[in-house]
Amino acid sequence: MLRRDILKALAALAAVPAAALAADAPLRTGAPTPFNDQTIKNRARTLAATEYTPRPTIPQEWQDISYDQYRKIWFDTRNALWEDTPRPQRVDVFPPGLYFPQAVEINIVEDGAASPLVFDLDVFDRTDKFPDLPLNDHMGYSGLRLRADLLNSGVHTEYSVFQGASYFRGIGTGEIYGLSARGLALKTGDPMGEEFPDFIAFWIETPDSGDASVTLHALLDSPSCTGAFRFDITHGAVLEMEVDATIFARTDMSHVGIAPLTSMFLFDATDRARFSDFRPNVHDSDGLLIHNGAGEVIWRPLANPTTLQISAFGDKNPRGFGLMQRKRDFSDYNDLEALYHKRPSVWITPRGDWGAGAVTLVEIPADLEIYDNIVAYWRPAQPIAAGTEQNLRYGLHWGADPSPPMDDLLSVRGTAMGGRPEGGMVMVIDFANGSALPEDLSAVDIILRSSHGTTTPGILQRNPETNGPRLAFTFEPQDATFAEFRVQLRTGGAPLSEVWLYRWTKTA
Numbered sequence: 001m002l003r004r005d006i007l008k009a010l011a012a013l014a015a016v017p018a019a020a021l022a023a024d025a026p027l028r029t030g031a032p033t034p035f036n037d038q039t040i041k042n043r044a045r046t047l048a049a050t051e052y053t054p055r056p057t058i059p060q061e062w063q064d065i066s067y068d069q070y071r072k073i074w075f076d077t078r079n080a081l082w083e084d085t086p087r088p089q090r091v092d093v094f095p096p097g098l099y100f101p102q103a104v105e106i107n108i109v110e111d112g113a114a115s116p117l118v119f120d121l122d123v124f125d126r127t128d129k130f131p132d133l134p135l136n137d138h139m140g141y142s143g144l145r146l147r148a149d150l151l152n153s154g155v156h157t158e159y160s161v162f163q164g165a166s167y168f169r170g171i172g173t174g175e176i177y178g179l180s181a182r183g184l185a186l187k188t189g190d191p192m193g194e195e196f197p198d199f200i201a202f203w204i205e206t207p208d209s210g211d212a213s214v215t216l217h218a219l220l221d222s223p224s225c226t227g228a229f230r231f232d233i234t235h236g237a238v239l240e241m242e243v244d245a246t247i248f249a250r251t252d253m254s255h256v257g258i259a260p261l262t263s264m265f266l267f268d269a270t271d272r273a274r275f276s277d278f279r280p281n282v283h284d285s286d287g288l289l290i291h292n293g294a295g296e297v298i299w300r301p302l303a304n305p306t307t308l309q310i311s312a313f314g315d316k317n318p319r320g321f322g323l324m325q326r327k328r329d330f331s332d333y334n335d336l337e338a339l340y341h342k343r344p345s346v347w348i349t350p351r352g353d354w355g356a357g358a359v360t361l362v363e364i365p366a367d368l369e370i371y372d373n374i375v376a377y378w379r380p381a382q383p384i385a386a387g388t389e390q391n392l393r394y395g396l397h398w399g400a401d402p403s404p405p406m407d408d409l410l411s412v413r414g415t416a417m418g419g420r421p422e423g424g425m426v427m428v429i430d431f432a433n434g435s436a437l438p439e440d441l442s443a444v445d446i447i448l449r450s451s452h453g454t455t456t457p458g459i460l461q462r463n464p465e466t467n468g469p470r471l472a473f474t475f476e477p478q479d480a481t482f483a484e485f486r487v488q489l490r491t492g493g494a495p496l497s498e499v500w501l502y503r504w505t506k507t508a
Contacts, residue, residue, distance in 0.1 A: 026079050027093065028120055032113035039114070040203065040217050040228040041246055045389070047219075048226040048248035055102045055200060055221075056138040062097040065131065070098040072130035079123045080147070080156075081108065086209040089148055090156045093117065093141040094163055095124055097133075103140020105201035109217075114203055117141065144202060146214060148235050159235045165196045166220055167262070170239040171344050172399035178263070178284040178343030179323055181396060183220050183229055184247065185257025185377050189310050189362045197222035199229075224251045225384075238399035239344075242351075245392045253384040257360065257377030259348045259394050261323045265302040266369045269416035274304075274507070279334050282369050284343050286326055287412070288361050288376055289403055291319035299412040299498045302374055305363050306507050312358040312379070320403065321359045322347035323376050326413060328400060338369075347402040348378075351393035356381040408436040410468065410489065410497040417504075424476040425504075429487060431497050433468035438491060441469060445490045448473060452480035460489075481506045 057063065073095050077083075081091035096103055107114040119140045143163025147156040150173045162168040166183030186195040203217040213234040220227035225247050232242040243259075266282040267275045275282075283302065290298040292315045302323075303309065324345040327333070333340040357380040366373035384390050397403075414430040438444060446458045448471075458473035469489065477483065482505045489497040 026083070027081050027091075027123055028118045029108055029115035030118050032115040035107075035109050035112060035114035035203065040219055040230075044219055044226040044228040044246070044248050047221060048250050052221070052223040052250060055198075057101045058096045058103060058139055059134045059136050061131075061133045063101045065097050065133070067098065069130060070095075072127045073097075073124050074126075075145075076123060076125050077147075077156075081204075082206075087207055088209065088211055089146060089207050089214045091204060092145040092147065092158075093123065094143045094145070096140060096142045100142035100164060102142075102198070102200075103138060104143060104199065105219075106141055106144060107201065107203045108206060109203050110206040144204075146216075146233065146235075150235060159239055160233060162199065162202065162216070162218070166199045166218075170233075170241065170346075170396070170398040172237050172239050172402075173235065174237075174342070175344045175398075175400070176339055176342045178325065178340075179346060179374075180262045180372070181346065182257075182260040182262060183218065183245070184222070184225070184227060185260035185375065186222065186224055186253070187255045188257055188260070188360075188375050188377070189308060190255060195222060195224060197225070197227070220247075222250075224253050225249045238397050238402050241396040241398075243392070243394050243396060247384065247390045247392065249384045249386050249388050249390070252386050255379070256384060257375070257379060258354075258392055259350075259396070260375060260377035261346055261348070262372045263302075263323050263374040263376075264366070264369060264372050265304055265363070265374050266366060267304060268301075269414065270301060270303065271417075271507070280331075281327060281333050281340070282335075282338075283340065284325065285323040285345070285374060287324050288321065288359070289324050289347075290315075290321045290359050291404070291406075292359075293317040293319060297406050297409055297495075297498045298501055300361065300501045301412075301415045302361075303363050303503065303505075304366055304373065305505050306365055307505075308365065309363040309503065309505065311361045311363075311503060313361075314356075314358045316356045317354055318350060318359060318378065320347055320349045321376065321378070322397075322403060323374065324403070325400075326411075344398045345400065345402055347395075347397045347404075349395035349397070349404075350378075351395065354378065354380070406498070408434055409495060410434045410437060412498055412500050413466065413468065415500075415502070420474065424474050427473055427475055427485075429471045429500055430463055430466065431469050431471070431489065433466055436491070436496060437469065443491060444469065444496060446471060447486070447488045447490060449486045450475065450483045451485075452483040453477040458487075475504070477504075477506065 106117045146160040147158045160170040199218045201219040205215040216231045218229040230244040234240045263285040268281040288300040360379045362375040364373040410431040416428045454476045456474040463470045485502045487500040
């Protein structure tokens with residue numbers, strides 16, 4: 001999905017000074033209707049019993065505007081929901097158009113009633129470069145943004161956005177947007193093409209003045225299913241989202257992605273040959289971390305392959321997984337604009353029994369950083385049958401390092417590789433230092449396996465900068481076009497480090 005331009009546009013609109021904004025035109029609501037904890041489930045269940053019908057679109061003229069024109073219209077934050085009230089949250093809305101041809105229903109819940117927001121072009125400010133466009137009965141907002149006083153400074157700063165299909169994003173305090181999450185992924189990587197469900201309606205519960213969290217409900221619709229979602233969202237250094245979703249299947253669903261994450265990985269020290277770039281790394285995430293049901297901690301560095309690559313890590317009742325951005329220093333990226341060192345990691349914590357399935361990683365070839373080319377999700381082993389309901393619960397944690405502690409296991413801090421003049425490749429894995437690391441590295445056992453080719457036994461030395469161990473070995477592919485690697489450091493028969501997994505593929 002091309003979304004880098006969208007992120008830049010949203011950031012630009014959020015930074016517009018108040019003096020440039022239009023006169024007040026607060027968000028207006030329509031007639032209320034009763035609302036309770038079954039309202040959205042009932043609507044989703046009823047909708048699933050009917051044939052899927054795409055939503056009507058806004059006028060074609062709005063869809064045909066350019067990216068530069070879309071940037072010429074923005075929300076006046078003085079018109080935000082709950083502005084000039086003691087309530088702790090602010091809610092902004094986004095204009096339709098360009099990438100967003102269909103409006104999203106947005107409702108405000110208070111005292112057991114839901115009132116819809118009425119579309120009003122006057123809540124936005126526009127420059128004279130924004131064209132005069134016709135309106136129709138299907139106009140509406142394309143999504144919403146949540147803001148709060150994150151630093152106790154009196155300024156309400158954004159921390160989450162829900163916009164586009166079932167995509168949403170979040171950040172911990174002080175971070176900038178990077179990877180995205182989705183309500184549901186369907187048929188990702190399938191030859192017949194992916195299906196993208198939409199959040200077609202939202203309900204925001206009105207918070208009390210002392211509330212630390214906000215509750216957002218969403219209705220999902222797709223040719224294969226509908227869904228009722230509840231998000232309990234608490235901002236902070238780590239943004240926490242508790243998700244409770246019920247999926248109603250229209251059809252037999254054999255390829256379902258639960259808790260999907262979408263990110264970007266262009267290159268790092270594992271493969272720089274394809275990119276002439278002054279930056280040492282370009283990515284929103286650098287690895288997939290898995291705490292599996294058997295108690296293993298697995299680190300899989302991400303890759304930007306030359307052909308589509310899908311990896312499945314079979315498991316039962318996983319403890320958690322997520323896409324991480326472990327490189328956190330500016331010098332890791334040397335990018336004053338993208339600030340990749342401030343992009344969040346996201347950790348998924350399953351709630352309840354998820355049963356058998358696989359954490360699935362999809363890596364898509366990309367030649368530019370504007371493309372999201374990484375997808376990770378849980379794929380249940382059993383399909384969801386048509387006419388059935390499936391409840392899903394999990395936590396989403398957005399932050400610099402939101403994964404749980406690893407009981408003194410040494411984490412992987414970096415992977416690098418490169419060719420040798422005499423043939424073969426040198427592979428280098430840097431592990432973090434830790435109290436369990438013996439002073440004498442000869443006491444550490446190296447478990448190193450590859451599915452194809454040959455490897456040297458490996459040499460373990462201390463990295464003088466981190467004082468952690470560095471493992472280096474040589475890989476000879478021979479006639480192999482790919483190879484799966486598994487590496488772990490152990491002492492006394494017990495794990496000392498994470499399990500490092502990697503898939504090498506021949507590029508030329």
